[in-house]
Amino acid sequence: MLTFGAQWGQAPMRPFAWEKAKGKAALAVNTELLEANWQTGRYIVEFEQQGNAKARYGEQLLTNLSRDLTKLRGKGYSRSNLFNMRLFYVRFPKIQTVPGQLTWSHYLELLKCDDPLEMQFYMKECINQGSQMMLFPEIFEDAEEEK
Numbered sequence: 001m002l003t004f005g006a007q008w009g010q011a012p013m014r015p016f017a018w019e020k021a022k023g024k025a026a027l028a029v030n031t032e033l034l035e036a037n038w039q040t041g042r043y044i045v046e047f048e049q050q051g052n053a054k055a056r057y058g059e060q061l062l063t064n065l066s067r068d069l070t071k072l073r074g075k076g077y078s079r080s081n082l083f084n085m086r087l088f089y090v091r092f093p094k095i096q097t098v099p100g101q102l103t104w105s106h107y108l109e110l111l112k113c114d115d116p117l118e119m120q121f122y123m124k125e126c127i128n129q130g131s132q133m134m135l136f137p138e139i140f141e142d143a144e145e146e147k
Contacts, residue, residue: 030100
């Protein structure tokens with residue numbers, strides 16, 4: 001029978017090591033997902049739109065791309081998600097400028113800001129507040145009051 005007593009604190013791997021490992025794994029997964037979304041946005045802008053921020057009028061590019069990618073790769077490629085991936089790439093043209101501490105959900109909220117300075121302000125607020133999604137609306141409210 002395994003018991004956790006005074007000897008546990010002297011063991012080579014303490015319980016908090018698992019929490020630290022889970023945190024590192026979550027951060028690594030988040031970073032990869034952000035990069036995949038950014039790369040998808042890059043593909044849309046650079047390849048499908050020949051470097052233009054928007055598709056030509058009437059092309060229904062995102063609708064067609066959504067249908068094709070969903071057939072090919074499965075879920076996650078809705079028209080609205082592709083729109084956001086494209087916008088993510090347009091607003092963050094260099095992947096190095098994307099803080100990995102924030103999740104895709106954070107970026108979806110941040111992409112609603114039209115003003116780049118406002119978006120940077122809220123991004124820093126989210127990072128400073130610990131980037132917890134539950135606090136996200138409060139961060140925006142608190143930041144608005146401070147402005």
